[in-house]
Amino acid sequence: MDTPSFRCRSCGSSAGEVVLDLGRQPSWDRMPPVAQPLPDPSHLLRMWWCAACGLAQLIEDAGSVEEIPGIEPQAMLDQTELSITRMGDEGLLRPAATVIEFGSPHGGSWLPRLAGHGLVEQTGAGSADIVIDVYGLLHEPDQEVSLQAKAEALAPGGTLVVQLHSFATMLRTGQWYDLRHGHFAYWSVPALDGALRTHGLGVHRAWWYPMAGGTVLLTATRSPAPDAATLALIESERDAGVCDVTRVRRLQDDAASAGRLREWLTAERSAGRLVLGYGAASRSVPLVCRAGIDTGLLPAIADASPAKQGKRMPGTDIPIISPAELVARSPDRVLLFLAGLADEVRGALPDIEEAGGRWVVLDPEPRAIEAATAAETSTLCRPMTL
Template structure:
């Protein structure tokens, strides 16, 4: 594979033209486009591919511009709400000088806002153009097409001596965990710590420390300061070493994700077919933005998955986009149907979902998680056997 020949296409992080294709999953439906269930389609599709910048190492969507605006239909999970509260407590415990500081938050379509918890601790929201002692971006920046320009905005908001906290889904677990369904239109960047370090340096920022977070299948919470104020600790090198060992800045290594995705997609189709042949009913839980790519690549239609359910009322009466045509219904319909197998499409909060469905004792369902390979989860009842 060769670098992009069109000189107008540049890295979304550092503007280099030295960008190379590493993964191509073909034309895919827009992740957050959920048409009415009676819409016969076909749904619009756009190319979906990952490119690696050989200069800053940012992995990013290729030269595509999605044509449909994302409609905010999702409901924030209990896991996400609890994570926001715990994160604020952790940051204020470890950085007590930030108690009551001026804050600014760059929002995210995923939710997870820290502001109410910071207000409760005495913080004040920065005024227009006012710099803040604490600047927050929790899963927000990847929704902006130009990663480098967006990072500069965050650097510009940061007061001297202040702390920028950025949490994002980490490229490392995406790669080693075969989380290919997180590749989607609207998520423009797939970020490693190395790439963030390289792009941050262009805007006068240095990574001071990093922590692991379990959100979305594996995230990083990264603390940055203006370079003159930063004192990096050992946690930074630990993550950089892990990334280096996995080869996630190597185009050949990254390219192996393509075959891993195809293999896991085929395995999911085979697993659902096996249950169908055995006379077992399979229904889904969740209608996340991850589902269209997963089900499309797996060639799963209503023959194998008659419907899925979701907590978000705005998704009821709609369907997963693409060829699968799987309708989305209220959770009560899943409970009433009592399927033999529940396919957990929102696999990153599988524990929350199993606990919710098993709260009243459940009905003996098997919970199937699709990635990194299809596998079953235990329940308290099964574990007690």
């Protein structure tokens, strides 16, 4: 489908095309009270890929989208510590070095941890030795303005640190449901490197981490000299198809997994098994809505965030319950919408498996996780707010 009036949020080019069309979807952040009747307001949800710079991006803006307070998972806390350790290994944690952090709804602020290493927040006017963006670019409607602001905030000889969920991960794993309202830009490392170079910066180092299927921490400087590992990571993303529109178009085919999820839930219901969900996350909304799932197939979804409990999933009548209520219902299967948190939630909710239930992840088809032994359950157990 052509969108002749749309221009890239980064380079401004009109050369591109719609590569993923999920039709009309409710905004994931509008989680109404359970008693509020359907239908919910909906908006087009489409991804456009820029042939000029390679940025995959949201077309329509659903208006002001606000992150609903959630419980920060241990996996994200661990990722933060790994990233800051990596900064130390690169010699960036110099005492009295100044830092500016561009805010993000994800992962919490790094400033308290960096202060513990002697870094000083740069307040008011002025530039900083370190400029940090942790999943922040994702939320900026105007990518050109956002990148320019970060470049201008960087002192001479300074380093920009960016953490992102790479577009290459979406392609490799078929995570089409990562497209949602309020998330405007899906950068790959090659595309971001090209955009940064228009602002006098370039990717200097990049590291891949397994969280959420694949996140990347990168540094950018005004005199980039990428090492062999960084060049290999960039090339691996090219091999994944981030610069190939034919490969990018396959995201639309990947969205067919929603129908297969519905078929699986229907089969489980026919077999007399109770399936409940876990993880009322933003990525769960397009998946549930695309599959047309309601309480007839999935009676409830649990979430650790008190701000979500007592509400329902947008676009459907599925209520959001507490983890304690999930356990009390003794489900035969628990569909985990956040596969990367499998170990964490299994360790926090051992009663599910002890009662004979099984956790199921989307991989991308529903796949039941083998039940843990007593020794494995002990290993899995980690602190988690319920």
